[in-house]
Amino acid sequence: MSKDANGSLEVMQNVADNLRRARLEQGYSQELLASRAGISRRMLVNIEAGESNASIATVDKLASALGLSFVEVVRPPSLADKAQALPLRIWQGEQADSHASLLESVLKPGVTLELWRWQLAAGDSYHAEADAPGCHEVLYVLQGSLQVQLVQQSHTLQAGQSLTFASDQVYSYHNRGAVACAFTKNILIYPHVGQNPEQ
Amino acid sequence: MSKDANGSLEVMQNVADNLRRARLEQGYSQELLASRAGISRRMLVNIEAGESNASIATVDKLASALGLSFVEVVRPPSLADKAQALPLRIWQGEQADSHASLLESVLKPGVTLELWRWQLAAGDSYHAEADAPGCHEVLYVLQGSLQVQLVQQSHTLQAGQSLTFASDQVYSYHNRGAVACAFTKNILIYPHVGQNPEQ
DNA sequence: GTGTGCTGTGAAATATAATGCACAAATTAC
């Protein structure tokens, strides 16, 4: 149930914050919003103070009066509108045309998603260790062709083709073509599986 | 406020449906869930029937007892659920150069990752509804330039640049350049957390 | 058939959400 120091629920605090922010953004006074929502100002004061255990209907009235959906009023602050300016880790192969960079990384409780930009020089290859259990990679070839060698099978992709595979096993990339191969790669990582993100 | 035929709120019906589904998935009886949540069975019956205007606290107790977050109990059925049914969806804009296809879809308990290939003709744009709560998109521009308009901010990306943003809000893509814009897009979806060992 | 567990319904009692009003404190405008 996760209460805060004052004994009020996390959800209530979210409702309080979201409502107040939206109300001020739209330039409403408590008086005006309350009347438009059809509730008493007293109630609105309590809710915005996080001191009221409002009913679904009451919160919904306020959401509507502000032109918001119920969920928008209720949801916790999202950790990421952070349009991150690239952290950028890099792997650099022996050939100049072979390298990889981490473009984006989405961190959520229980899951991580990374977006990588890869490039392999003609004839070059890359041997990877097994990722953590449960990991998946999603490849999308931008240019050239790429052979992905898994334990029991291999796939060859041309530009515009994609592939999903479990990366919790050894695998390798091979560029057997005559031109450099470029591709994007997403890694879906599970720190722990089968857990409830009780936040 | 959007009521349904029976005069009950949409939100209430969502709560009702989500709770009942989760409860059955986890094999709880009303009796058991009610006692674990610390509320009366009578109340649970009413809520599941969509006939009760419950308070935030009551819904939160039930959410916790089921190992769900408040938002998961409250939210409307998401497009994510439908996405799982369809193998390959395609959007075709009015102009020939504007279209989107679903290339890959990774389904794991609690998370879905989709890889999309998008293209917008010069001057074209696309307005999207909000995705399910908690959703994130990761864009990577292959060609041309793309403006991503969020509620409170907008970003312009050139080829080779990427962007991560929370897509549980309305947003839109604009190609303000003179050439077609191509980009890949990953969606990280949190459908539900109903991980049940049995069933 | 009987017994058992799960689910819906009714009604009275209780807890509490929600209202309305009066008033103080802070803020802004003049």
Added chain:
DNA sequence: GTAATTTGTGCATTATATTTCACAGCACAC
């Protein structure tokens, strides 16, 4: 400075959410 507006607080009253029973229907097992 005063006046006007907005916001927070206390309290009695009303509305209703929530509880606690008791009972009926329904399925399934023995």
